[in-house]
Structures are given as structure tokens and as C-alpha cells.
Amino acid sequence: MKDLGHGFSLAEKNIYHYDSKTFTNLRKIIDYKSFELIDNYRDKTFYFKDKEHVYVSSYMCTPSVIEWADPAHFKIINGEEGIGFDGNNYYWYDKTLPYDYSNAQKYNEYYLREGNGVFFLIQPVEGADAESFSIIWQNIGRDKNNLFFKGVKEDVDVNSFKMVPGCFDTFHLDQSHTYYASDDSNVYFVNTLGKSLKKLNGVKPEEFSVKVIDERLYGICGNNFYFFGVRKKGVL
Structure with missing residues (x-):
């Protein structure tokens, strides 16, 4: 058995993390004779290489091969953010970044x-104006014309969009990712873990x-109340 470090080991063309097999989906790709640990970020992200490929195992992705990464020149640029570089491309965990990370400015x-260009993680934000772009809350941004949720344009009046008063006046269990908002015409439930505004x-x-x-945060309208954006009958 070959000790790879940080709880990883190699035995008879099987890779283990402590007592559990890992990288099983990549058995036909891995060159076990040259497979080794490159680097890690705490106990969250681990990078490996063999003579042909670079691999990553992380809380952010399943054990994966980093397509096109050059194992001879690959190095970790920012372990906390999952950024690697091989001299030609920058990588975010197992994905190739579509922009030059060295010139990027974070919002x-x-x-x-x-x-x-404006990007949400690794995806271009189509139609976003970089000069006027700013953050509303977490993964919700805006520019002079539009509002974007997880990088996708939402059909709202961005200039009147605002939080409903009282959402954070008192602690509630889901305040890290939920609140209610409105524009001039509509009310929305905002859940940053969801797919879109509701x-x-x-x-x-x-x-x-x-x-x-x-x-618990509730919305109230007449004889109805709302929990997580779902209408309930009755009065609180």
C-alpha cells in the first residue's frame, strides 16, 4: 500500500480515503504508477496528478479529472477559492475558467x-453592464437596467426593487438566505438557495x-399569510 498523504492511499489500483474507495469512476483514466498528491487546502480540497492528468477531490465537486490541465505545470493559486493554474488556463475546482483570473476584480x-465582462462564478452574465454592476445581496446583482439572480436576468423593475421592511428587524432561522422584496408592481420571495425569485x-x-x-419569517396580505413564499389560509 502506498501512502499518498492526508488519509489517501493507493493499493492494487484502488484509491482509498481512509477506509473508503474513491476515484472509482476514473479507474480507466488514472495511471496508478505515477498517481500522487500535489497539494491540498485544509481537509476540504485535494489535488492529484499522474503523467497525463490532474485530478481534484473536494467538497465542491465529486472526484474528477480537470480536463485539459497540464500536470507538469499545474499549481494551486488560491486553495481557499479552488483556483489552479497550469501556465495556460485557470481552473475553478474541476472547471476551466472562461476569463483571466489574474485580471479579474471581485464584486x-x-x-x-x-x-x-461580468461573471457569476464561471458563467458569463449575459447582458450585464460591468461599469454599473453592483451587488444587492449575496448572489443577487444589478446593473443600470436589470436585476440578476445567480447570473440570470429576472423580470423585475430593478429601479424600484427593494427589501420589504421588517425582514431583518428580528432574528429568524432562515435569515442567512431568505427575505421578501417588492418593486412597484409585485412582491417576491427571495431564497438565495433557490432557482429564481418567486x-x-x-x-x-x-x-x-x-x-x-x-x-420564522412570514409574509402577510389580507386574510392570507405566506411561509417560504407559499400562500396559507388564515390569520397569524
């Missing part, structure tokens, strides 16, 4: 600018308010 942990159909902004009860 926050999700959005960045490189030249005149419009509350038929709800007028001037008739909507929020309330925190037992550390």
Missing part, C-alpha cells in the same frame, strides 16, 4: 468582472407586510 464571492401572484406591494413569529 463579492459570487460575481466578478474581467474586462467588460413572484407572489395577485399580491400588491402596498398591502403586503412581514412578521417574525417563533423565529
Whole structure:
């Protein structure tokens, strides 16, 4: 058995992380004779190479081969952010970055600018104006014309879009990723872990308010209340 370090080992063309087999999906690709650990970031991300490929195992991706990465020149640029470089391309975990990381400017942990382009993680934000782009909250951004949720344009009035008062006045259990917002015409439930903003159909902004009860955030409109953007009958 060959000790690779940090709990990884190699035995008879099997790679183990402690007692569990790993990289099993890449058995036909890995050259076991030259397979070795390159570097790691804490106990979260581990990089390996053989004579032909570079590999990564991380909490951010399953054990994967980093396509096109050159094992002879690959090195870790920023372990915390999962950035590697081989002299030609920059990589984010197992993905090739579509921009020059060395020239990128961060808006926050999700959005960045490189030249005149805006990117959400590794995806171009289509139609975004880099000069006027700014962050509303976490993975929600805007420019002078549009609002973007996870890098995708949303059909809202960006100039009147705002948080419903009271969403963070009192602690609630999901305040790290949820709140209610409105523009001039509609009310939205915002869940940064979701796929998009959720419009509350038929709800007028001037008739909507929020309330925190037992550390849970509720929206209120007339005789209905909303929990996680879903309408419930009755009065709180």
C-alpha cells in the first residue's frame, strides 16, 4: 500500500480515503504508477496528478479529472477559492475558467468582472453592464437596467426593487438566505438557495407586510399569510 498523504492511499489500483474507495469512476483514466498528491487546502480540497492528468477531490465537486490541465505545470493559486493554474488556463475546482483570473476584480464571492465582462462564478452574465454592476445581496446583482439572480436576468423593475421592511428587524432561522422584496408592481420571495425569485401572484406591494413569529419569517396580505413564499389560509 502506498501512502499518498492526508488519509489517501493507493493499493492494487484502488484509491482509498481512509477506509473508503474513491476515484472509482476514473479507474480507466488514472495511471496508478505515477498517481500522487500535489497539494491540498485544509481537509476540504485535494489535488492529484499522474503523467497525463490532474485530478481534484473536494467538497465542491465529486472526484474528477480537470480536463485539459497540464500536470507538469499545474499549481494551486488560491486553495481557499479552488483556483489552479497550469501556465495556460485557470481552473475553478474541476472547471476551466472562461476569463483571466489574474485580471479579474471581485464584486463579492459570487460575481466578478474581467474586462467588460461580468461573471457569476464561471458563467458569463449575459447582458450585464460591468461599469454599473453592483451587488444587492449575496448572489443577487444589478446593473443600470436589470436585476440578476445567480447570473440570470429576472423580470423585475430593478429601479424600484427593494427589501420589504421588517425582514431583518428580528432574528429568524432562515435569515442567512431568505427575505421578501417588492418593486412597484409585485412582491417576491427571495431564497438565495433557490432557482429564481418567486413572484407572489395577485399580491400588491402596498398591502403586503412581514412578521417574525417563533423565529420564522412570514409574509402577510389580507386574510392570507405566506411561509417560504407559499400562500396559507388564515390569520397569524
